[in-house]
Amino acid sequence: AQKVTQAQTEISVVEKEDVTLDCVYETRDTTYYLFWYKQPPSGELVFLIRRNSFDEQNEISGRYSWNFQKSTSSFNFTITASQVVDSAVYFCALSEARAGSYQLTFGKGTKLSVIP
């Protein structure tokens, strides 16, 4: 069965520091999709990124970057020069192609606090 592990429950950093959020996944499927979502204090989950299992290219979007490594089943998320607005709970999620619904399996989330 699919599983997503976010070992870091809470992280605190000082503004402008870089921070990496870890995500390790388990799946038996050969085609799958990985996601990161942000949940700010307001509560609404905001989609950040999707990666396909067949595309291991890392991605950068502004201060955000993602490192996908199939060899270690990891999909880590780095925020460069963190800002107070980055404070939120971040979720890593997985969906499998063989589940026709492509339902998401989430990790427990990492709460990031950026201190000014």
Next chain:
Amino acid sequence: DTGVSQNPRHKITKRGQNVTFRCDPISEHNRLYWYRQTLGQGPEFLTYFQNEAQLEKSRLLSDRFSAERPKGSFSTLEIQRTEQGDSAMYLCASRGGAAHYEQYFGPGTRLTVT
């Protein structure tokens, strides 16, 4: 471009009462999901619709839960005979066609059962 909307945003009910939540997906999205999120946890899948057909249900969805999407547009989630353990945030998400795998979430309905 409107996102996913959910009503009500908050619901307080007494144990044993029935409650119903509504979700309006992004208009062009034909796939709709319900999830439940409890404090300190990630969302957990409840059920999935493609158009009006309910194609998958989680074992979390007990007999007291029912969901509908009668015309393939909005959806409702009903909980009968609520229990305190039903207290949670109920999230709705939608996604577009077959090649679009990311789901977009609504703000959720927070249910408190007293």
